[in-house]
Amino acid sequence: MGFDDHSRELGRTAWNNNLDKNQISGGEAGAKTAQPAWIAFMHQALEDVPEQRKQLPDDIVQVRIDRATGKLTNRTDYTSMFEYFERGTEPKEMVSDTGADGIFESDSSDELF
Known part of the structure; x- marks a missing residue:
């Protein structure tokens, strides 16, 4: 341990x-x-060590992705996270703006009440 x-x-x-x-x-x-x-x-x-930002290797990129879909997102809430990828393998598609990438969309015309 x-x-x-x-x-x-x-x-x-x-x-x-x-x-x-x-x-x-x-x-x-x-x-x-x-x-x-x-x-x-x-x-x-670390008492006398100044805080330093880690430098990524040139072939690694950091992007913000949607936790549920793995697609790119601009959201900055609990639904997103930063992830690291080898350059060229990062997601290219943005998550939709429906709030949940279509999970709660429905073609049904049934009313709730």
Whole structure:
């Protein structure tokens, strides 16, 4: 169970396990056991390190996609997320403006009330 991270300046890992190599039990998990040590370590490790934006490789692009369809979107709410693609493989089609890409559209003329 653990956390791992790296940057150009520093590589770091927080890892918890049993010395006898038995599986950790009793409700322990990485987020419960290793995370507190990870947070304490990272707080000190990054204390004097200025925040930097990660630079993407030239062949990687970041686009905002619709979570339900994977199509491009301009929405900035819970229905969208940023995703990374190898240049040329990113989605080209925009999600429709119906609010749910047609999920709630109906050809039925039945009235609700």
